[in-house]
Amino acid sequence: MISLLKYLKPYKLQVIFVALFTLLGSLLELYLPTLMADVVDVGIVNSDITYILKTGVWMVACSLLAILMTIAKAFFASKAALAFGRDIRRELFVKVEHYSMDEFGKVGSSSLITRTTNDVKQIQDVLNMMLSLMTRAPLMLMGGIVLAVYRDAKLSLIFVAALPILAGLIFLITRKAVPLFGVLQKKTDRLNLVLREGLTGVRVIRAFNRVDDEKERFRQANQEFRDTGIAVNRIMAFLFPVMMIMMNFTNIAIVWFGGIRIDQGSLQVGNLMAFLQYASMILIALIMLAMTFVMIPRAQASASRINEVLMSNPNMTDSTRPAENTGLHGYVEFQDVTFRYAGAEKPVLENISFQAKPGETTAIIGSTGAGKTTILQLIPRFFDVEKGAVLVNGIDIRKIPQKDLREKIGYVPQKASLFSGTIKENIRFGKEDATDEEVLEALETAQASEFVNDKENGIDSNIEQAGANLSGGQKQRLSIARALVRKPEIYLFDDSFSALDYKTDQKLRKALQETTADAAVIIVAQRVSTIMDADQIIVLNEGKIAGIGTHQQLLAENSIYQEIVASQQSEEESA
Known part of the structure; x- marks a missing residue:
């Protein structure tokens, strides 16, 4: 004492x-x-x-x-x-x-x-x-x-x-x-x-x-x-x-x-x-x-x-030096990354290597427990890798101050997390000084304008703790709008479309293509229909990359991807 x-x-x-x-x-x-x-x-x-x-x-x-x-x-x-x-x-x-x-x-x-x-x-x-x-x-x-x-x-x-x-x-x-x-x-x-x-x-x-x-x-x-x-x-x-x-x-x-x-x-x-x-x-x-x-x-x-x-010493030390300017904007690269959770016997990810470039969409798909969410959580440095390196704009993220790193990222978690307050306050959580016009624009892109406008006070309507007065799809769309309003270099969507119907999903993806045209977009999804148009799709299997390519390439060459598609679509839709 x-x-x-x-x-x-x-x-x-x-x-x-x-x-x-x-x-x-x-x-x-x-x-x-x-x-x-x-x-x-x-x-x-x-x-x-x-x-x-x-x-x-x-x-x-x-x-x-x-x-x-x-x-x-x-x-x-x-x-x-x-x-x-x-x-x-x-x-x-x-x-x-x-x-x-x-x-x-x-x-x-x-x-x-x-x-x-x-x-x-x-x-x-x-x-x-x-x-x-x-x-x-x-x-x-x-x-x-x-x-x-x-x-x-x-x-x-x-x-x-x-x-x-x-x-x-x-x-x-x-x-x-x-x-x-x-x-x-x-x-x-x-x-x-x-x-x-x-x-x-x-x-x-x-x-x-x-x-x-x-x-x-x-x-x-x-x-x-x-x-x-x-x-x-x-x-x-x-x-x-x-x-x-x-x-x-x-x-x-x-x-x-x-x-x-x-x-x-x-x-x-x-x-x-x-x-x-x-x-x-x-x-x-x-x-x-x-x-x-x-x-x-x-x-x-x-x-x-x-x-x-x-008195505890954080096992994740933050860099005190400002990151050097490499001239790159929105580049993410995994170099032979291996990661395991504390106390785990086996790594959850092994030898993961890929690049996500600005203006392109990288999708990650795989069975439950394959390590899809873990990949996304390594980018904002929620965890440190065991082996290898995660690079943002050509710099190891361990050499970038966490505040600077996360300012480059718009993250939409798997479980939508909202805070008590108004809709506007929740959207501004992504950008503190966002104007009402920017908030409305983000809501429009996230296909949330309709249900927000139907509320008596619009963007000034109250949200209860953890968004208890909203449906799962509404919470997801507000979480997406929160990431969009900050206009980051890198967008991370962790199965963020699972609660949306196919029509809303399609409209949202189309709107995102315009908004995120200059940024790197990484999407984790369960539905093949969500990622069919991605520039590259990474197929994960038991923590390892089982294949990388476009939808057509993987459909023709990758047996694991073929099984995923077959489980979700009829043979005619697959063809």
């Missing part, structure tokens, strides 16, 4: 104010029992009303000042803690945004959400408590002990017996609770995972009548989280009663032995009352420290999980 405190540096002024107001407030509180003792031992004993009133007014003034100091301290502590939490969340988000797809898979999206929200909140709360209590508690503890000894050194020996016992009990209780806090955070991850899957996959769950199974799955995750939480809180529940018992027994001992010393004439009544106040301050300070120590183990577990993300 200490390593995260560097994010507190920008707020050192607030921390200084917290320390200053804590010191002043603590001194005022420590001064109050002395004033009370003087009221009793001087004012009441001597029946000096003037002294009582004068001292009483001073006590009220000190109390009000102490309250103001406490409010100011709480304000600056909260301000610093909240800003600290905000900065860590931002750092986590920025770090995760630079993760490769492999790293996403290792940590898991549900765990990343928990770390960015719940774990940061734990640390933020502990920091607030540390600034508010841990700065005050030691002052009150040490100040109380010093002033108690000053009042009566012999009576202070009670603390010699009480404090070690209390400290030992706190240590034993927190020691048993510490391991469980780490387990509790993992159970939180699991609960978030099950809940997220249950919500995002609700249609599939209902379609297959697995509602009861999902309820049971959630019940188990929820119960594990509950049982761990109960185990932690059961242990921690001993802390406060134990401390209160020790506090009460200490007060009893002080009154008992204090009464004896008063009877012996060694102690005044006012001093005993002040001593009791200091004893309460000492024990309350210990309680505050214990409360902080209770929170620290859980925050430490959260800090470890956050540091695991922040």
Whole structure:
């Protein structure tokens, strides 16, 4: 957790104010029992009303000042803690945004959400408590002990017996609770995972009548989280009663032995009352420290999980040099590329070599699992190749800054991904400064104008989360328009026409020929009719290229392509 405190540096002024107001407030509180003792031992004993009133007014003034100091301290502590939490969340988000797809898979999206929200909140709360209590508690503890000894050194020996016992009990209780806090955070991850899957996959769950199974799955995750939480809180529940018992027994001992010393004439009544106040301050300070120590183990577990993300070294390093200008525009080349996913035994792609040139359409077809989507994902550098190289405009993409590389690409993923907001905002995701005319032009090319214009607010119509209020074909067309609006050098269409009917598919491909005339177009498709007019078709089979050519060439020479065509068309259509 200490390593995260560097994010507190920008707020050192607030921390200084917290320390200053804590010191002043603590001194005022420590001064109050002395004033009370003087009221009793001087004012009441001597029946000096003037002294009582004068001292009483001073006590009220000190109390009000102490309250103001406490409010100011709480304000600056909260301000610093909240800003600290905000900065860590931002750092986590920025770090995760630079993760490769492999790293996403290792940590898991549900765990990343928990770390960015719940774990940061734990640390933020502990920091607030540390600034508010841990700065005050030691002052009150040490100040109380010093002033108690000053009042009566012999009576202070009670603390010699009480404090070690209390400290030992706190240590034993927190020691048993510490391991469980780490387990509790993992159970939180699991609960978030099950809940997220249950919500995002609700249609599939209902379609297959697995509602009861999902309820049971959630019940188990929820119960594990509950049982761990109960185990932690059961242990921690001993802390406060134990401390209160020790506090009460200490007060009893002080009154008992204090009464004896008063009877012996060694102690005044006012001093005993002040001593009791200091004893309460000492024990309350210990309680505050214990409360902080209770929170620290859980925050430490959260800090470890956050540091695991922040301190991780990305396995995909970004080039810091701007790419050299080769004079090429929209060229993609695979040179003997081999790639395997993390942990996989066999490569998903082996010895892949081809070129995609501007003004030409390259289509990729093959059976499910052949590696078609993987080829497209290697071009924007979602993954790094194991062997060989992917070149864009004659430069290895590992030597091009990722931002510059992806600005050259218009990518339409296999699963259309839209964001909550308006249609216009989603299209502008491809080009932030796109005008309304450019948005409408992209929608026209993507054959989306008709259904958009039918909506009451047109391009200003709202889209629900993940495009829940749109059909599959509508989402695909908006995803295509989002790629078109940026007018990139390279277009990547990952089975982006599968939800379209044949008529819309044909109209869209015809419109694309005009719009993408100067760009390289790479299309992954399942339907032969979608790619028949491509300049070159790459046939993939088990991660290897089984053939490259035009539709007619492959139809005449390639047996795998012939099987694909035969499975989709009649013999007459194939001929």
